[in-house]
Amino acid sequence: MTTVIATERSVQGSSASRRLRRAGRVPAVVYGVGTQAASIELDHNSIYHALRKEEFHSSILDLDVAGKVEKVLLRAVQWHPYKQQVLHVDFQRVNEKQSIHVKVPLHFINADVSPAVKLGNAIINHVLNELDINVLPADLPQFIEVDLSALEVGQSIHLSELKLPKGVTLPNHGNEEDPAVVTALAPLVSAEDEAEGAAE
Structure with missing residues (x-):
């Protein structure tokens, strides 16, 4: 503390x-x-x-x-x-018995071993870097981990897929019911690379 x-x-x-x-x-x-x-x-x-x-x-x-x-x-x-x-x-x-509404940072782990990065050279796009949560003060996490180890090129991880710590609930996130937290974007291919590929 x-x-x-x-x-x-x-x-x-x-x-x-x-x-x-x-x-x-x-x-x-x-x-x-x-x-x-x-x-x-x-x-x-x-x-x-x-x-x-x-x-x-x-x-x-x-x-x-x-x-x-x-x-x-x-x-x-x-x-x-x-x-x-x-x-x-x-x-x-804060009142120990009352739930609080706070923002906590997201920590993205295992990007380097994900198929998106390892096999696809994807660009990892962090759509959210922090999360609004409701939690009792005693259960407040310092951060929430987002595991990218299974992420493939073109895929996203959505809010509903996050493993939330004990006691943490999510308030309504605007109009989107299940927004993306992170996406793996396919690497940009330049015209030169395309021309080389065609020549081969």
């Missing part, structure tokens, strides 16, 4: 936030679970490095505010348009 250390933020407003950022701090807010939203601040370097880790975005975090620890999810991050600077962070409190 990752712990995020924070302190309470008493002053608010854009000028106060600018002063915080100049001092190497990041304004943040934590909300949800029937309690009032709380304004907090974080150390910039700590949160910057934490945000570089994929699992930080899809894990239940321990938020320690002046010694009081709450279970939270990272919900939003605002970055500076061109500097490597975190401007604001939103956390949401």
